[in-house]
Amino acid sequence: MNYLLRKLGILVLTLWIAATLNFILPRLVPGDPVGAMMARYQGQLSPAAADALRLAYGLNDQGNIFMQYVHYLGNLLRGDFGRSMSQFPTPVIDVVTQAAPWTIGLIGVTTVISFLLGSGLGLYSAWKRGHPLADWMPPVALFLNSVPYFWLGLVLLYLFALKSSVFPLSGNLDPFIGDAWTAKWWSSMLRHAALPAVTIIVTAAGGWLMTMRNNVMGVMGEDYLAFARAKGLSEGRIVNRYVLKNALLPSLTGFGMALGFVVGGSILVETVFSYPGLGFYLYSAVAAVDYPLMQAIFLLIAAAVLIANFIVDMLYAVLDPRVRDGQE
Template sequence: MLYLLRKLGIFVFTLWVAATLNFILPRLVPGDPVSVMLAKYQGRLDPSAVDALKIAYGLNDLGSPMSQYLSYLGGLLRGDFGRSISLFPTPVIDVIRMALPYTLGLIGVTTIISFVLGSALGLYSGWRRGRAVADSLTPAALFLNAMPYFWFGLILLYIFAFQLRWFPLSGALDPFPGNTFSAGWWGSLLRHAALPVFTILVTSVGGWLITMRNNVINVAGEDYLAFARAKGLTERRIITRYVLRNALLPSFTAFGMALGFVVGGSILTEIVFSYPGLGFYLYQSVTNLDYPLMQAIFFFIALAVLLANLLVDFVNVILDPRIREGRA
């Protein structure tokens, strides 16, 4: 219990630090949204119009930095992130609600599938090493893991979307997909997600495979496996009860981190496929100096990573008895 309370305290403190940095860092970026707009119009705006834009965007005199900071923290506690500048006057929370389901559906589901598939292949490759198929998985995984996923995505987009026209070039849905959750709507959603999903799967499975294979090889040399064989346990029971459980613990910690970063989306993949997830809007907010949207997405990324780590700590207490007994 003391271990979990300590982790909970670290979670709260780290979240406050992340929120504070989230307030400071965007303000260190040179320029402001109105300057970006003036550059687009090459300065052909009346000074009074510039002042009106600053007032509309909330960029006029906002008081001292401390008052701005306290107002920012109060908004976080209320769930009020202000209005998006690049999508004015849409509230930031509405942009998050619109983009988050696409990111969770695309990146979240793909991360889970790649972890399960990569871990299963890594278990096979590590336990059956010395066999042709098992040993061939390692160089293939290294090649796929080293391949830039945005480059692979561009190749898929050019061949299957531009040349063959089997899949759409961009977006998450057709202009008129039908009623929400209807058969036509699901078909449109899956067609648009097929290439991004395949891109992420192919380029991420290799990392999980290599990690799991190394863990299995390390576990295979432990004395308790020899003892389990001496007791006459079947190979299936040895794998599921001893090998998998102990080899999965280090991978599970990394998996928790990966789930946390799901909220940020796979930025380059979403940009390549123009997929309207949080990663795509994060890029748009940075290029347009959209401080409210930028801060909100960064905050949700930090919150998701910290929650994922806290969840991993809770699960590790269940899986690893050494933590419950205070020995780890």
């Protein structure tokens, strides 16, 4: 219980620190967001309208940063993220709720697939050392893991969208697709998600492969494996009961971090493919100096990462009681 309360206290403290940094960092970006909005409308907004916008966004008193901070925390506790400046007058919460399912669906699914695929191949590569296929896996994985997301995405777009038109160039759905969840809708959605998904899986699986391979190599040198073989246990039982569990534990932290960052999406991938997820909107918000949208997405990313790490800590305590016992 003390371990759980301590971890909860750390979670709440880090969430507050993240919210405070989330308030400060966007204000370090050069430029005035209302000025950027006026420039976008090419002088169509009067000075009175600009003053009204500054008042609405809590920027009317630029010198009183403390009052802006108090106003920001109060709105945050009410779940009010304000209105987007780059997509005025759409509320930020509407932009986030519209983009989040696409990011979670694409980045979340591909993160899980790449983790399972890479970890499985890494286990095979380490356990079957000496076999040609197993020995070829590490250099191939290192090469794929070093390939930048955006470069591979551009290559796939050129080959399979621009030259052959097998897949669409951008977006998440065909125009005028009709009702959602129909067979036509699913077909369109999967075609648009195929190239971004392949880009993420191919580049990320290599990293998980190398991580799992190194973990398995470390476990294979432990004395309890020699004892298990001396008892006459089968290779399959040794792998499933001893090797896999102990080699997978160190990967849980990285997997938890990866799941946390799912909320932010893969900014480069979504930007290259013009995929309307949170990463794409975050890039657009930074370019447009859109404080409210930036703050909302930044805070969601930070909260997701912190909560994911908290869940991983709880899983560690369940899977390895030594962690819990050592803290109490």
